[in-house]
Amino acid sequence: MVWKSWGAVFLLVFAVAAALLCSSDAADDVSVSFSKTPPRVSRSASAVFTFQVLHTNGSGPCQDCVITCKVDGERASECGRNNGTAVVMSMRYARLKDGNHTFAACAGRRRRRTTTCATYAWDVDTVAPTASVKVKAGAAGFTSGSNVSVLVSFSEPCPGGGGFTCNATYCHLSVYGPGRVEPSTLQVLRPALQYSVDVTISPDLLYGRLILVMAKGFCTDAAGHHFTRTANSTFTLRFDRRSDSMNIGSSIPEKLLQIEGATRVVEATNDDKDLRVYISFAEPVMNSSSEILAALTATDALLTPTNRSTLGNRRFGYLVKRTTNTAVVTVSCDGNSIISRQGTPVSSSDPYTFLYDNQRPSVKLATSTVRTSSHNIPVLIKFAKPVFNFTSSALQLVRAYTQRRYRRLIIWFRSTSPRTLLRTLQEIPTYRQIVWKFCSCIIVIDRDRDDGNFCGNRSIRHAADCHNILATGVRGHPEAVFLCRIRAITKSLGWSMEFHTITIISGSTNNR
Template sequence: MGLLKLSWLVLSCWVLSLLLFGAHCKDEEVSVKFLKAPHPFSHRNTATFVFQILVGGNVNNCTNCSVSCRLDGGPSSDCGARKVFYGNLQDGNHAFEVCINGYQGCTPYNWTIDTVPPTAYVTASTPFTNALNVTVNITFSESCTGGGGFGCSSTNTCNLLVYGAGQVIPSSFTILQPNVEYSLLVSLSPAVMFGRVILVMDKDFCTDTAGNSFLRTANSSFYVHFDRRNVSVDLRIHVPEKLLQLNSETRTVQATSNYGNLKVYLYFSEPVLNSSVEILNSLSTSHGALLPIHGQSLGNRRFGFQIANVPTIAVITVVLNSGSIISRPGTSVSPIAPVTFLYDSQRPSVRLSTITGARTRQHRIPVSIVFTEPVFGFNSSFVSISGGLLQRQVSLF
């Protein structure tokens, strides 16, 4: 009987002490200490967490606590080993939570994954110029300040590289938007008449907040073509040249009777910025009207026009106001002389005569052939005789 009372007393004391320990744990402060966790801004798509559960003012490691973990509000899983690994995570914000059974609330850890490297877009005020300087804008896709960020303190210490007959002007360096947008001037060598410079960003000179290194892309370079040469134009017409003898002088004239030859073509040594309508407005003709001919422009170097509504006989002069035409680099086209030619679609009349009468005893009869206007290419083969023979063509008048 005494032994039974003793056993009951021991059991009662054990239960009482357990209840007191449980109440004691409930009242003590519990915290989570992360021994290993991702950087708040990480460029890795994996995450490893190692942590401890501490009670009693971060002194005693709670080895008997029941712990579960969850990621981004997903299902909970046991993490009694105090170590968790996650892989193939997407870019964006993430939240990891450690929950201790029997205690209210969970301990979160928030971080952001960014695996996209920063880059920059390089543009210039114009891809074609005849100027000595060109303005360059550099715009970053995101802040890239790690490693010092973008800078241009001298021609040899600049994160914008220039290849060709040009160099940066460091004193022109301007911050348009801190850590994102910049501008500066690039000088184009005055000793070179024409050429090309390549503007390209440096490699791996900065990192973003997540630690991604700068990456050059197709938009991280820009080509600037400069040309200070004179721009010429060739005004061509498809009218044949003829040799004409006037007053004992031989002259070269351009004449045609073919309406299809009434076409004017302009060939520029450099592509021009003007449209076909603008060039048409720069042309004038003494007779008729000019209509555009649609065809290949050879990269805005070639333009064609038809002369319409022309009289049957006209001396046509075509004039080009070249000062209003600008080449792609920005240079005005050099002046050119007008073109003049004869258009005559009316058939010339001809008169035949002899110095003898209608009847004669002469065996040789001189015949005069007189045209009402100059003709080209006429010879004795165009003369047909019945009742006699043509001996020779004597002279031309």
């Protein structure tokens, strides 16, 4: 039974040791408590924490505890060691960003693996609350309607001072211009953050603008900041009930033509290099260049966007690619698919038409007769199609000659004497001129004859020779020479008549 007694003793010793160990662990428990912390919502970017590390059994500060601190989940670092005299420890943090933050302070015995931690969460808010104002639907800042719905969106809740209020007595949204807020339409879309209210525009004006402005400092946020207006807290609303118009044109020069007594404007070109048409609007539109292209219709041509500046969606350019050498191109646009920035369809314009022709026009020259005695010769210039800027300077005289044809001269001589005939010729004031023409007649008529013109046995080739022969013959043998002349003329002309009756027909000379 001895072994049983020793076993009882062993059990008793083990129980006593366990009790002593448990009491030792209980005596080693510590607690961390904060004595100073920042507000739960702080308007400062810095924070100061003051805390104590004590034994839970009331024996005072932990003398050999290791204390670590960390902020926002960063790596913990030793922030203090209690040497038995320090009761309160302090930590300071600066340049904290706006948002949620968490501070943790942990303490534990050096020879123990267990630690005790205390945490504190707070928000840093250094920005004052504000609100943005904008229209709820449609083009930003433009409308053609009689009222619009306005959105008021706060950056953060601003409950202090009663928050946002809009009633029949007072509204924190003010309207400057021909309009007013309708308090009965106020809706809370997101509590303390977003509101909707209608603004009515005066029907007395066709166009104008309204300025919507938030009030100043009418509320505070949780951090104590007063409401502050920013650039987005003011909104300018332009209204225009006039219809937007458009115009289709190009850089093709205009020509004025008289057609059936009426002056008409014609636009034509033969150059397809960089040929463009432009769609211009009185006010900017909401459509893109490709959307407007879908609304365009062009005959005998293809259009492609130029992808250049649109002057604030006021002007759109398109390159014209021809499909034929000669075409009448007509460009039209469906205005119902073009929406102005006020939200209304654009009024359609007249189609734009121009002529493209790269074929040279043919031309014919003609006169009323191939022979004329007039010094002024009218020339008819007929083009196959209309031409522009044609003047007489476009005519070029490459090689031309005039044919001078003298009038017909008939002289009757009733004397049978050749001497009397010659005397009659001498009495004519223009005797030399008549003789010259008379001799020229012989030369012109017979210039292609091989035998020439003969007067007796002498050949006559020039007018001067004819005159000299005649003058010499008159002084020497006037009868023979003159009769020879008469015979030569009548023979060359094929006449048959008596010598006492002579018909003289003036001839022609060629001057080149």
